[in-house]
Amino acid sequence: MPIIQLRNVSKAFPPRSKGEAPLVAIDDVSLDIEPGDIYGIIGYSGAGKSTLVRLINALEQPTSGSVTVKDVEISALRERDLRSVRAGIGMVFQQFNLFSSKTVWGNVEYPLQVAGIPKSEHQRRISDLLNFVGLAEHAHAYPDQLSGGQKQRVGIARALATSPSILLADEATSALDPETTREVLALLKRVNEEFGVTIVVITHEMEVIRSIAHKVAVMEQGRIVERGAVFDVFSNPQAVATQKFVSTIITSVPEADALAVLRTRHPGRIVTFSFANGNTSQASVFLELSRASVAFELVYGGINEVQGQTFGHLTLALNGDNEAITAALQRIGSIVTVTEVD
Numbered sequence: 001m002p003i004i005q006l007r008n009v010s011k012a013f014p015p016r017s018k019g020e021a022p023l024v025a026i027d028d029v030s031l032d033i034e035p036g037d038i039y040g041i042i043g044y045s046g047a048g049k050s051t052l053v054r055l056i057n058a059l060e061q062p063t064s065g066s067v068t069v070k071d072v073e074i075s076a077l078r079e080r081d082l083r084s085v086r087a088g089i090g091m092v093f094q095q096f097n098l099f100s101s102k103t104v105w106g107n108v109e110y111p112l113q114v115a116g117i118p119k120s121e122h123q124r125r126i127s128d129l130l131n132f133v134g135l136a137e138h139a140h141a142y143p144d145q146l147s148g149g150q151k152q153r154v155g156i157a158r159a160l161a162t163s164p165s166i167l168l169a170d171e172a173t174s175a176l177d178p179e180t181t182r183e184v185l186a187l188l189k190r191v192n193e194e195f196g197v198t199i200v201v202i203t204h205e206m207e208v209i210r211s212i213a214h215k216v217a218v219m220e221q222g223r224i225v226e227r228g229a230v231f232d233v234f235s236n237p238q239a240v241a242t243q244k245f246v247s248t249i250i251t252s253v254p255e256a257d258a259l260a261v262l263r264t265r266h267p268g269r270i271v272t273f274s275f276a277n278g279n280t281s282q283a284s285v286f287l288e289l290s291r292a293s294v295a296f297e298l299v300y301g302g303i304n305e306v307q308g309q310t311f312g313h314l315t316l317a318l319n320g321d322n323e324a325i326t327a328a329l330q331r332i333g334s335i336v337t338v339t340e341v342d
């Protein structure tokens with residue numbers, strides 16, 4: 001049973017000026033997120049990602065369709081009943097949204113106060129959380145005395161204060177440098193693994209998806225244009241938007257200009273071998289070429305690792321007897337996809 005379920009959800013905002021059509025931010029989206037998942041939602045600016053998050057934590061009501069969280073159809077609830085639903089959902093933001101006048105301790109304590117958790121329980125809970133995020137020594141510091149990565153760790157501790165089973169991370173690492181991004185993503189992964197918290201990660205960066213997500217949905221103009229297990233989507237992207245995102249971090253086949261340069265250097269046959277199923281070893285391809293006495297040089301591409309499985313495209317310049325090359329390529333064609341570049 002999904003922990004978050006969207007059924008044919010649309011959200012339209014009133015037009016900015018009279019006579020214009022309403023702005024459809026979410027257009028007939030259905031989505032199932034299973035408990036314990038890290039589910040990535042990727043899209044360019046304006047695709048509707050933040051609106052989707054706001055529908056999940058009931059900060060927006062859908063224009064049509066239903067949103068169900070932990071078996072409760074929240075799109076049917078009244079405002080006063082939504083408070084307990086929201087308390088079960090933690091939020092982490094791009095700009096951290098910490099109280100600058102409160103210490104680290106005070107920021108983590110705030111949601112406990114709002115939720116009416118007895119003061120006697122605060123000490124233990126806050127110190128456990130600060131230990132978990134590695135900030136115990138900074139408990140009495142104020143946010144402007146902390147680095148961006150430390151601020152986000154406070155944001156994560158605060159989001160976990162009321163022990164939510166769902167965490168929504170909206171561009172949580174977009175304001176951070178690459179090294180700090182890795183640290184914060186590693187922390188989110190621990191939150192998922194150690195506490196079993198279901199995490200929805202909103203991002204425009206494919207690297208974030210590759211690092212931590214199990215599943216991904218690609219959004220464009222308010223719709224989900226592709227979804228699936230991260231490995232499947234990365235290794236065989238179907239939608240144009242997905243292909244663009246994947247190409248930001250994965251070198252695939254050479255485009256026309258790269259190919260023109262390769263051609264000037266390698267007059268012989270140039271062939272791309274595509275490894276897509278995660279298990280095929282490169283060794284078997286190279287062995288076939290060696291057996292046929294074909295000399296080869298790797299000229300483009302690479303092998304990538306996603307979710308512990310490998311895939312990629314290797315483009316090789318081949319030299320040797322033309323018929324032997326053809327025969328070797330035929331045999332290799334039964335192991336991987338072979339594309340001759342002309």
Ligand SMILES: Nc1ncnc2c1ncn2[C@@H]1O[C@H](COP(=O)(O)OP(=O)(O)OP(=O)(O)O)[C@@H](O)[C@H]1O
Binds near residue numbers: 046049051
């Ligand atoms: N409260 C609102 N009133 C009117 N239009 C809105 C409102 N919230 C969002 N929109 C519009 O809905 C569309 C989707 O916005 P949304 O913020 O969900 O996209 P996004 O993918 O999160 O983009 P970004 O990364 O830039 O925040 C945009 O065209 C935006 O202008």
